Amino acid sequence: MKHLLSINDLGAEGIDEVCRLADHFTEVSQRPIPKVPALRGKTVAMLFYEDSTRTRLSFEVAARRLSADVMGFSVSASSVNKGESVRDTVATVSAMGPDAIVVRHRSAGVPQQTAAWTHASVINAGDGWHEHPTQALLDCYTIRDRLGSVAGRRIVIVGDIKHSRVARSCVMAFTALGAKVTLVAPPTLLPPEVGSWPVDISFSLDAVLSDCDVVYGLRVQKERQSEALLPSLREYTAQWGLTVARAARLHPDALVMHPGPVNRGVEIAPEVLDQPNATLNEQVRHGVAVRMAVLYLLLAADPDLRPEGAGT
Amino acid sequence: MEAEDIKRATWRMAHEIIERNHGLEGVVLVGLQTGGVWLAADIASALNAIEGVEPPLGTLDVAFHRDDIGLRPLLPEAPTKIPFNLDGQAVVIVDDVLYTGRTIRAALDALNSYGRPRTVQLAVMVDRGHRELPIRPDFVGKNLPTRRDEMVDAHRDGIDLGEIVK
Structure with missing residues (x-):
């Protein structure tokens, strides 16, 4: 799986896999040093066109606990205010080479569009009335x-x-x-x-x-x-x-x-x-482990992304 | 090796662990998932039978600490449980087969997240050679020279040697 745009991308089996993996990341989060090197060298870009506290923080904490680097982006302090289109913004962010882009937008379908405009894995963090x-x-x-x-x-x-x-x-x-x-x-x-x-x-x-x-x-x-x-x-x-x-x-x-x-x-x-x-608070806490699982599945553990015969 | 040989080797390693650490003060065992867990449990009960003290026993899955993430799909197989602080402890990492040493490197890295042990030692049932990193075991059940294309499996009933089917 390259992107997470809809729950339908996962199906029952995929949801189960995320939950099983989240168990492991719950344990990681309880360690005295709650961080693993699994995504060292990977970069996760946050593209939030809509206000968010918990989803954005949760993705950032998740990425950092996996040792990924985070590229922040807030619409109010960006060229979006100068009239840059979503497509151009995605192209700009992509040119800096992120491995994943987490997108939230007030319009349904923007994450799907984004996936067509970038080589990075795209994660839907909420699009309009469509999906989260x-x-x-x-x-x-x-x-x-x-x-x-x-x-x-x-x-x-x-x-x-x-x-x-x-x-x-x-x-x-x-x-x-x-x-x-x-x-x-x-x-x-x-x-x-x-x-x-x-x-x-x-x-x-x-x-x-x-x-x-x-x-x-x-x-x-x-x-x-x-x-x-x-x-x-x-x-x-x-x-x-x-x-x-x-x-x-x-x-x-x-x-x-x-x-x-x-x-x-x-x-x-x-x-x-x-x-x-x-x-409510448990949901927030579990959100970090679940998003760690999603990032790990997309960026580290997907067999489809592996070159043939690599590794031993 | 037969089941009886495995048992004798386990007991000998238990004695060596006690000898090396002058008793069991501060000794904790961490079995690596999944192959090292049975051996860690068996060593723990042997230590208990000899000294009358059962050392704390944990399990560790090193998937998130491996150096080949991204080269192949790596999902953890079994839970990590280290419900004790490792600061100042003598940690004995237990695994079934020692091969390239990369799993042990990942385990050393993972243990850092749980504290700073006084010393870390390594117990394995089989050392099959072919190290790719400067890592050596402290307690060995059996040294078993192998070819790289062989597969070695160590369990309570004995040691299996097989060819890797490609």
Whole structure:
């Protein structure tokens, strides 16, 4: 595998491989010196056209723990402000010889385009409403770590499905591994093509709450409030928020997950976020190990990249 | 070598480890994944039978520290578990077969991440020669001259010699 653009590039077997490899990198991260020389001499470029805290930091930490060099790039301090096109920026970055380019962009498909413009491996770190594969991978890893496996789990994803790249990648990953996924959202926040997805759909969180292993809350994207898809945030919380009262009806072992950043008190009540079955910080921690696994698979361990008969 | 010979060699190496370190104070064993793990466990129980002390026992997979990453797909095969600090300890690296020495170089590199041992020693069941690095074993079960195109496999029941099928 040369690029990670979509969860579909991996399939169930690939997701399993990433998770098994992430186990090893979790151990590396717990060493007194949490660093291995595996990607010494490799360079990873960060091409983030959209704001990000955890994904960008996570990729940087992952690359550094593998001894790779990191080329930072922030749009606000670059020639993008002078009107440089994505294609020219990619050409410029590529000319400096990175082995991998991590791309985030507000438009779907930019990572695919980038892959066509460079010799480096391209990793999709979120493109528009399309996909966010490493988020889905770290969520699979978190569920596997807490519950033993993803297969057979009943996972409820609640919130703004329509505008969520996390939801798209998670639906693909969870169902590929054999989970039963139910989407819960106001009808205005479901994508039109949802009928073709291998999921159940419900408009009521209360109806599905007592019978699931994972509740996965999505961020309410306040910037989309102007589209009048929701009456108000209070209305949203009343119908679809994971309040203290709703959380009390969950199975005691059920996980409360969220990709962050979380609007405390909107999607999930602050008290619920502090309960031991809320995995938000674990998800972030696992994100580093999972991204180390992805970088290692793409840059070091891919048999397709090896010249014939090399090594002993 | 038969199973009985392997057992005798294991016990002799255990005695040598005690002799070299004047007891087992500060001695820890680290078996390399995957071939060295059974031998490390057997040496540990022999040490326990002789001295009445079971030394701390860890396992190490050196995949991320190898010098041939990028030349072939290298995925770790089994977990690394070193749940103790190595600062000031006498670490005995245990592996089944010593060949080029590159695995041991990677292991030495990996051990640095866990602290600064007082000394590092190397115990192997078979030394088959053909070193490519300045590395030598401290405790050897059997010296076995081989050709490069032979394959050597050491386990509890004995040592197998085979041809590499190309």
